[in-house]
Amino acid sequence: MEPANKKKATAKRPAKKSPGAPAPDGQTRGEQSSSGATTHFGYKDVAVGEKTRLVHNVFESVAGKYDVMNDLMSLGIHRLWKRHFIAISGIQPGQRVLDLAGGTGDIAALMSKQVGAHGSVVLSDINDAMLAVGRQRMEDRGLVGNIEYALANAEKLPFADAEFDAVTIAFGLRNVTDQPAALKEMLRVLKPGGRAMILEFSKVEFDPLQKIYDTYSFSILPKLGKVIANDEDSYRYLAESIRKHPDQDTLAGMMEDAGFKNVTYRNMTGGIVAIHSGYHG
Numbered sequence: 001m002e003p004a005n006k007k008k009a010t011a012k013r014p015a016k017k018s019p020g021a022p023a024p025d026g027q028t029r030g031e032q033s034s035s036g037a038t039t040h041f042g043y044k045d046v047a048v049g050e051k052t053r054l055v056h057n058v059f060e061s062v063a064g065k066y067d068v069m070n071d072l073m074s075l076g077i078h079r080l081w082k083r084h085f086i087a088i089s090g091i092q093p094g095q096r097v098l099d100l101a102g103g104t105g106d107i108a109a110l111m112s113k114q115v116g117a118h119g120s121v122v123l124s125d126i127n128d129a130m131l132a133v134g135r136q137r138m139e140d141r142g143l144v145g146n147i148e149y150a151l152a153n154a155e156k157l158p159f160a161d162a163e164f165d166a167v168t169i170a171f172g173l174r175n176v177t178d179q180p181a182a183l184k185e186m187l188r189v190l191k192p193g194g195r196a197m198i199l200e201f202s203k204v205e206f207d208p209l210q211k212i213y214d215t216y217s218f219s220i221l222p223k224l225g226k227v228i229a230n231d232e233d234s235y236r237y238l239a240e241s242i243r244k245h246p247d248q249d250t251l252a253g254m255m256e257d258a259g260f261k262n263v264t265y266r267n268m269t270g271g272i273v274a275i276h277s278g279y280h281g
């Protein structure tokens with residue numbers, strides 16, 4: 001993994017649109033979820049109400065093979081990205097922290113060690129199949145004392161205002177239908193001074209890397225999905241959803257729009273992924 005280059009976010013905000021119209025990057029904004037509005041599911045346009053169900057089907061289908069596919073697809077690099085993400089999070093012993101879209105629990109496991117026996121971690125996800133695999137993995141690793149589980153949609157969290165010292169979401173935000181709503185919820189459940197961190201695929205910085213990455217994503221990845229998980233479509237969705245996700249500056253602007261302060265991001269591995277950070281007040 002190359003050294004992360006930290007950037008002060010210079011927000012590239014999506015243009016303001018009238019309610020009901022799709023945003024320029026295909027991202028559906030919070031106020032647009034009236035009937036008839038569409039959003040993207042990979043490269044397909046679908047009704048807003050449909051995306052959450054389609055994403056649910058993807059992760060229900062891949063849950064059992066999710067971890068082995070992650071290791072294969074990234075040659076294990078996702079573990080380094082996640083370790084770095086938590087290493088720079090500033091999470092302290094004794095804190096109460098929340099991992100959204102936490103799936104099979106890689107981030108929660110790292111946070112569990114960081115907060116220690118006097119802290120607590122909530123591992124949450126909208127998908128019961130992913131959460132069940134996550135829970136089993138935590139128990140198998142003996143991580144039981146300081147972890148709670150919550151079946152929760154990131155767009156409408158079942159937590160009190162100002163409940164957490166830190167909130168994370170890793171490779172989850174691009175799957176959320178109403179991302180501005182999820183960002184606002186992250187801010188709401190943070191304590192004043194608390195930090196939100198987002199680890200997500202982003203925009204590659206160099207053209208030659210982009211070409212190799214495109215070939216890999218659209219030609220090799222779906223085939224790997226077919227052979228290992230018997231699910232070519234879900235891994236094609238993965239590649240497409242990454243291309244549709246807001247780039248670094250746009251996401252930073254969305255965080256500022258949601259009310260976060262001191263928003264910054266840093267790229268890793270040439271922008272294949274980026275870590276965004278913002279504070280509550």
Ligand SMILES: C[S@@+](CC[C@H](N)C(=O)[O-])C[C@H]1O[C@@H](n2cnc3c(N)ncnc32)[C@H](O)[C@@H]1O
Nearest residue numbers: 059101102103126127130153154170171172175
């Ligand atoms: C690619 S996985 C990431 C899992 C884990 N964070 C990791 O890094 O390995 C994306 C996860 O997002 C979850 N997800 C999708 N939409 C969500 C939503 N609206 N609220 C909460 N979780 C959601 C999926 O169920 C899935 O477990």
